Amino acid sequence: MYTLCSKKHDECLLRETMWRRSLRAGYSCFGCRSVGPKVIWGFHAVRACSAPAFPAGRITALQAVDIWKRHFEEKGVTEPDHSSQYIIAHLLGAKTIEILEQKKLTEFLSQEKIEQMWRLCTRRLSRMPVQYVIEEWDFRDLTLKMRPPVFIPRPETEELVELVLTDLQMKHVNGDAQHTCLEVGCGSGAISLSLLYSLPQLSATALDQSQDAVDLTRENALRLGLQDRLQIHHIDVMKDAETVMNLCSPVSVLVSNPPYLFSEDMASLEPDILRFEDHTALDGGKDGLKVIKQILMLAPQILSNYGRVYLEVDPRHPPLIQRWVEANVEELHYVETRHDITSRPRFCILQKKEVKQGP
Amino acid sequence: MAYRRAINLLPRVKECVFSMLMPPRSLKFISGPVRFHELLNSRCWGTTRTLHTGSRLMVAKLLSHDELFVKRSLQDYLKKMETEYSECLNVVNSSGTEEEQGCSEEEMRAKRTKVSQLAPLIQSIKELDTKQKEIAETETLLKDEDPALRELAELEREGCVQDIQDLRQKILDLLIPEEDEADLSDLVLEVTAGVGGQEAMLFTAELFDMYHGFAQHHGWSFDILEHMTSELGGLRHASASISGPQSYKTMKFEGGVHRVQRVPKTEKQGRMHTSTMTVAVLPQPTEISFTINPKDLRIDTMRASGAGGQHVNTTDSAVRIVHLPTGTVAECQQERSQMKNKDKAMKALRAKLYSKKLEEVTSKRYNQRKVQIGNKGRSEKIRTYNFAQDRITDHRIGMTVHDVKGFLLGEDLLDEINSSLQEFSDQETLLELLGENEEGS
Numbered sequence: 097m098y099t100l101c102s103k104k105h106d107e108c109l110l111r112e113t114m115w116r117r118s119l120r121a122g123y124s125c126f127g128c129r130s131v132g133p134k135v136i137w138g139f140h141a142v143r144a145c146s147a148p149a150f151p152a153g154r155i156t157a158l159q160a161v162d163i164w165k166r167h168f169e170e171k172g173v174t175e176p177d178h179s180s181q182y183i184i185a186h187l188l189g190a191k192t193i194e195i196l197e198q199k200k201l202t203e204f205l206s207q208e209k210i211e212q213m214w215r216l217c218t219r220r221l222s223r224m225p226v227q228y229v230i231e232e233w234d235f236r237d238l239t240l241k242m243r244p245p246v247f248i249p250r251p252e253t254e255e256l257v258e259l260v261l262t263d264l265q266m267k268h269v270n271g272d273a274q275h276t277c278l279e280v281g282c283g284s285g286a287i288s289l290s291l292l293y294s295l296p297q298l299s300a301t302a303l304d305q306s307q308d309a310v311d312l313t314r315e316n317a318l319r320l321g322l323q324d325r326l327q328i329h330h331i332d333v334m335k336d337a338e339t340v341m342n343l344c345s346p347v348s349v350l351v352s353n354p355p356y357l358f359s360e361d362m363a364s365l366e367p368d369i370l371r372f373e374d375h376t377a378l379d380g381g382k383d384g385l386k387v388i389k390q391i392l393m394l395a396p397q398i399l400s401n402y403g404r405v406y407l408e409v410d411p412r413h414p415p416l417i418q419r420w421v422e423a424n425v426e427e428l429h430y431v432e433t434r435h436d437i438t439s440r441p442r443f444c445i446l447q448k449k450e451v452k453q454g455p
Numbered sequence: 456m457a458y459r460r461a462i463n464l465l466p467r468v469k470e471c472v473f474s475m476l477m478p479p480r481s482l483k484f485i486s487g488p489v490r491f492h493e494l495l496n497s498r499c500w501g502t503t504r505t506l507h508t509g510s511r512l513m514v515a516k517l518l519s520h521d522e523l524f525v526k527r528s529l530q531d532y533l534k535k536m537e538t539e540y541s542e543c544l545n546v547v548n549s550s551g552t553e554e555e556q557g558c559s560e561e562e563m564r565a566k567r568t569k570v571s572q573l574a575p576l577i578q579s580i581k582e583l584d585t586k587q588k589e590i591a592e593t594e595t596l597l598k599d600e601d602p603a604l605r606e607l608a609e610l611e612r613e614g615c616v617q618d619i620q621d622l623r624q625k626i627l628d629l630l631i632p633e634e635d636e637a638d639l640s641d642l643v644l645e646v647t648a649g650v651g652g653q654e655a656m657l658f659t660a661e662l663f664d665m666y667h668g669f670a671q672h673h674g675w676s677f678d679i680l681e682h683m684t685s686e687l688g689g690l691r692h693a694s695a696s697i698s699g700p701q702s703y704k705t706m707k708f709e710g711g712v713h714r715v716q717r718v719p720k721t722e723k724q725g726r727m728h729t730s731t732m733t734v735a736v737l738p739q740p741t742e743i744s745f746t747i748n749p750k751d752l753r754i755d756t757m758r759a760s761g762a763g764g765q766h767v768n769t770t771d772s773a774v775r776i777v778h779l780p781t782g783t784v785a786e787c788q789q790e791r792s793q794m795k796n797k798d799k800a801m802k803a804l805r806a807k808l809y810s811k812k813l814e815e816v817t818s819k820r821y822n823q824r825k826v827q828i829g830n831k832g833r834s835e836k837i838r839t840y841n842f843a844q845d846r847i848t849d850h851r852i853g854m855t856v857h858d859v860k861g862f863l864l865g866e867d868l869l870d871e872i873n874s875s876l877q878e879f880s881d882q883e884t885l886l887e888l889l890g891e892n893e894e895g896s
Contacts, residue, residue: 179770192790195682198684198689225770227770250763
């Protein structure tokens with residue numbers, strides 16, 4: 097991974113992104129004007145992505161944050177303030193800078209911490225996502241290990257889990273206790289592990305075409321003590337449909353956050369994503385529907401009666417999916433489209449129709 | 456500057472108005488609690504009450520049990536309770552003949568409830584009477600010629616005095632009405648920097664840490680919801696959800712303006728500054744008791760613009776929720792998970808909306824009190840932290856404790872002031888009760 101980063105150093109983009117907007121201006125300037133020791137700037141400024149000079153004297157956490165924030169800004173790294181804040185918070189043993197006591201932030205950093213800060217921030221300078229830099233991130237109630245190139249779960253997927261949970265809890269009230277779940281494309285294991293964590297009755301099977309993803313999901317399951325109720329397989333649904341069908345007996349839930357980007361949009365992704373995340377977890381083919389269609393084709397064979405499919409998709413997809421299913425998969429009924437908290441049509445729910453009971 | 460002077464002048468103006476309005480006799484009561492009783496017992500109490508309790512001039516005194524029990528109003532009140540009890544008891548005991556007495560089933564039930572409610576109080580009053588008679592008997596023995604007998608009598612008297620103290624405490628506890636619904640709830644604590652710029656923000660951060668310590672000291676959970684820092688490591692505004700037994704009941708006395716007097720770190724010339732911050736303590740409603748229509752909410756996140764989903768990887772998981780009908784806003788960025796931030800912002804928003812609603816209801820009821828509870832709109836200075844003199848003074852009860860540093864740990868010293876406030880508040884409730892009784896008679 098490291099050699100890859102250094103090759104890309106020269107590509108540091110200066111392009112401003114739309115993601116620079118911050119919800120709050122409060123963090124825009126951390127002061128290191130009054131007391132901070134002088135930091136010598138620009139020694140290596142010729143090289144596009146070199147780190148700022150290692151501080152000569154003692155600096156506080158807030159000053160370190162400020163040095164790196166400004167450096168990230170200068171080098172066009174997205175979310176400069178959040179990046180340096182998350183990294184220092186991580187080094188000081190907290191999840192966010194907001195949780196840290198003020199005292200810790202205004203104390204001088206040890207030499208070791210400064211070195212760690214410089215090492216991690218230099219990784220971020222290569223545009224490596226913060227989640228990979230600090231090697232973990234939170235998803236709902238869980239803290240998950242993150243490792244390139246395994247896809248980093250997005251906040252929308254937290255809502256996908258919420259949808260499934262609400263539905264299953266409702267069924268649970270109705271006495272239908274024992275549920276099984278299949279996840280296609282588990283990545284770091286976020287969806288399956290969250291479901292297992294919230295539903296002690298549930299057992300799940302998770303698939304991914306990437307060995308890295310399978311390994312990471314297994315590692316996360318072990319860390320969370322959920323490995324007993326989770327089966328993990330290295331299978332590509334596109335190539336090995338047969339095995340998938342033989343693998344699991346009918347399940348009541350089929351959930352997936354499949355690759356759904358349109359191939360043509362791949363080029364416009366931020367370098368953070370493009371360089372570090374597994375493209376096969378993102379690229380959904382020409383219309384973004386390649387894997388989605390395959391999942392929906394298989395669904396009737398995998399699901400039990402009235403079993404449901406929950407998908408996270410691109411906002412352009414729901415009407416396309418509905419039309420396609422109505423024309424091509426007779427056994428599936430398109431139940432509804434749900435929106436994410438930014439009001440974009442983001443989730444599709446489908447249900448298997450009842451199969452006539454024998455001859 | 457002019458503003459600050461005007462504030463300083465205000466109490467003096469009040470003082471003048473106060474002395475002009477008050478009859479000379481009632482002015483004296485400032486010098487001691489004894490006069491206060493007289494006034495309380497006098498007929499003019501009902502009409503002048505608003506002025507007394509509303510004025511900051513009156514130095515509040517915590518009355519001892521002896522002082523309270525000397526009061527005629529209390530004795531009258533206890534007698535009234537006894538009469539009420541025996542009347543109810545008579546009716547209940549002669550049941551079966553309801554029709555003769557013209558009592559409906561409902562009235563009977565009310566009377567039965569009354570009897571069971573009053574029983575512990577009446578029991579204690581009777582015990583107190585007995586003890587008081589006993590003590591009178593020992594008085595005569597104390598004058599006996601036999602020294603051994605005198606010593607015995609002395610011992611017995613001491614025992615009686617202790618019992619009487621305990622019984623009086625018990626009676627007072629029984630008289631003070633049951634806790635409010637809000638007293639049983641958890642709370643959301645809000646701190647906001649006031650007058651004094653960066654120094655006020657630094658002080659706000661210190662007090663927020665103090666309450667964090669206070670929560671730990673009591674074994675309550677302390678969950679930060681909002682946290683907006685200033686450039687120098689101070690706090691503009693922050694809120695936290697606190698939950699645990701008695702948390703609201705205890706914390707409610709912290710609401711109001713806190714004032715700090717010291718030479719700020721930011722001050723180059725070594726001058727003393729006075730800055731303020733405001734604490735609000737909002738009861739946290741349960742899901743069931745208070746609902747919000749999701750349609751009234753607008754949720755802002757970083758991901759609102761652009762395509763979202765797999766297109767974007769952002770670490771900015773901050774969430775802001777606006778309640779459209781009232782314009783109330785809550786935001787959270789404590790968590791790395793956006794959904795958790797949303798849940799926390801929602802929690803803060805619920806508390807804000809609930810307290811607004813609650814304030815409308817309770818403001819009338821509590822307006823007259825000196826020890827007010829966590830209303831957000833409250834602007835009265837309740838406490839001063841003076842670093843030069845190393846003291847903290849609570850202006851509501853005129854209590855001073857020393858060791859500012861120790862106080863800011865949020866442990867025993869804060870507990871000490873807090874329990875005094877609790878006692879004083881209980882006493883106010885009691886006096887209010889007796890006052891009402893008097894007005895009614």
